[in-house]
Amino acid sequence: MRLIGSDGHGVELGVVGYQFPDAVDPRQRQSWLVVEGSAHCSQGTWSFRWQALTADDAVELARWLGRAAAQPSGVEHDDSGQLDFTEPNLAFAFTWTHTGLVELRVSLDLEFSPPWQRQARSGEPFVVTSRLTAESVLTAATEWAAEIKPYPPADDANLQ
Template sequence: MALELRASHGHSLRLDIVGYQFPDGTVDSLNWLLLRFTVQVPGQEPWTKVDPSLETRELLSLARWFEGMGDANMRGHRPSIFFTEPNLSFSLVPVKGGKRRLRVHLDAESRPPWAPPRGQGVYSNAWVEFPLEELDSKALAHWAREEHARFPPRESPWD
């Protein structure tokens, strides 16, 4: 099951969880997931990359974050979510008219080749954006929960 985001201004992002980074359950990185990013922005060739970018438990955090994103008041909702690896993060950014956009940041190994040079500050300057009114936060949360069910945390035999 893929997460597909499309914006009327031409940005698109598809995230597919390909599988566990180490399907045999070897080494201490049992719960890293391989994500396939497919990104399109106007004027650039589509770009695809596969990299271990999330741990299984981080999918539940992402599901809760997506659920809170749909709350109009955003009470108690963090404006951004980061993960162990800096490859992927999400933030809500204000735009004119009191509206917001979901910004998906791509960095480190998941930084597109056409992205501008690495900027200063907390966020990557490589991102795709989606007007919040064009998204279904419940569907996004459902995707994260479904993927967590497909790829549950695995316990180490050394624990």
């Protein structure tokens, strides 16, 4: 999934597999998704990879991106504009700008931090901001939904 603005700032994210793909217990096998990506900002570019989302988190991210794209312009930031997860490596927030773009702020903490800001404790994430059209955010939501399709939430996987 690509969340890069016209200035080249933003993030790219993908899922590369489960943290424990060979675990016998399906709950452990499907517990964490390994997220790989890169970040681009005025200070530099870096890559990261870590088990940062559950399958449920990944589904919620796709839904959240869809809501961000559908939000009417001119609406001020509220709690629905934020998305946090159990693992603090990744968090999202959005607002709409006065020019009708979605300002997307991706917080990158711990293993996702830039190499010049790595720290042992969470709580001071590096934030990468990109300004995207609603269409770009909706495209990213669609890309992400396709990306995570092989990694259904545990309840869905048990139904298959």
